[in-house]
Amino acid sequence: MKKKNLISVVGPTGIGKTRLAIDLAKHFSTEIVSCDSRQFFREMKIGTASPSSGELAEAPHHFIGSLSVEDYYSIGQYEEDALKKLNGLFENYETVILVGGSMMYEKAVIEGLNDLPEADEDNQKKLQAIFENQGIAKLQELLKELDPEYFAVVDFHNHRRLLRAIDVIWQTGKKYSEQIAVSQDSRDFKTIRIGIEAPREELYGRINRRVDLMMENGLLEEARSLEPFKHLTALNTVGYSELFKYFEGEWDLDFAVSEIKKNSRRYAKRQLTWYRKADDIHYLPLGYSQEDFNSLIEYINEQIDLNH
Template sequence: MTIKKQFNNLHAKNLISVVGPTGIGKTRLAIDLAKHFSTEIISCDSRQFFRGMEIGTAAPSAEELAEAPHHFIGHLSVQEYYSIGQYEEDALQKLNELFKTHGTVILVGGSMMYEKALIEGLNDLPEADEENQKKLQDILENEGIEKLQGLLKELDPEYFEVVDFHNHRRLLRAIDVIWQTDKKYSEQIAVSQDSRDFNVIRVGIEAPREDLYDRINRRVDIMMENGLLDEAIGLEKYKDLTALKTVGYTELFKYFEGEWELDFAVSEIKKNSRRYAKRQLTWYRKADNIYYLPLGYSQNDLDGLIKHINEQT
């Protein structure tokens, strides 16, 4: 699509959502598409919202950020609490702003619920119940996060398959809502309540699982070479904050506390990253509207994707 054609069809708002598991190469594809369409990129990677976590979250490099304008990358302090509802509101506002000058905008990230929040909208779920939250907090403090994980797995195995079960806030929220409504959380967030006035085209990259896992393992090694250990040292004082309860940091904090050896901590980062990728694959496998490129896609593959996108707009 030429720039001229793009601007002559501004009434046709198109959001290209680049999805896929961690480590598959979404950043590069998003930039390639942004450059082709002369447009900008919105991130829905909730880990990359926070400054100071660039290495551990594989945030776009300075060179990549210079290739295309990005939004929602490092715009928050790790000390800030930022809910999915706030993201939905902020990202919709930014998207509508970008649609004033661009017929096409790129969305990219592997945080499944954040993509869903922007492209579909989330159900109007009940506010947190104070009594439930107190019960759950007591369970967390006295019996550990494993007890909450077991509770959620029993109450809603479908949501447990895709949730970041190391994030206690996600567990508390889901169990609270299930207790209040007597319905599975996965069912309640599956139905969109908000209409969207833009066309969504979902694209991704696929690879054999062993190739993906090899990429993840190598990426963790590269992170360590690039200074992940020093980055984690600088963030250790924030280890109890939500932003830092994520893969790549929680394992190194255990090393700092003397609980684990460094080699074991790094192996756990790799293992937990692979587990997260598996949950992402489970989520995306349920969708039938994703156009996939192969890992290491060629220019011909990219041209085929562009043709597919143009046919959908």
């Protein structure tokens, strides 16, 4: 059976992910799942740069404005909800779009949240010696004893898999099967990650202009309406916490706006650092042309073909 495809559009705040996700959704006649944790909250439309009603009308979106700031919602709940939603969408579509700059929320969908420890050198040496002196059967026996559930599903002729699992169990004292319950192994779709890149100065200029536009569009009024909820986690975020300080008389408005810009640029810098570590993101230039978009579609189709 053909594997399904998830095209994940990533990148820093303000770079144009929403537009690219919509262009891709229209090309593939599919739907969009958001992994932008701030856009989940319906009362925070302006400050989170949620897609406009026009944009939402161009392609079906999920998890945009689906919660109230008063709702408690964890990343674990999101992982469960997003996978459930994807399973439903994959019944109708070969390909679905994921978009958002919340790094851990994307990771929750495409990999699962469990961070397994790095290999322990001493454990690896011990296990390698067992393998060399007593053969693979001894490793199989060890794993079967420590974690019968994983032993039942692992390729037990692959000694590297056995070494890895036993090492993790020794380090954590927990069964490997429990720790990988939501790992990449359990994802039955292929992820194709797409990014947009821009010179840093250009990105920072876009972020500054976007904050000015948010202010013109009514961010001040939106933040004022949310002031009674400022103690909630959802509101402890760039664009709101700075304006709350203005309302309290701690800062003047110009300074609060300049802090929103500064903190948005800082957040973008953290996002860039995170994405730079990944070697599986195919990048488009900012302000991509139709030609750039066409070659992106070619790249995606090649990846999809590899999947069949």
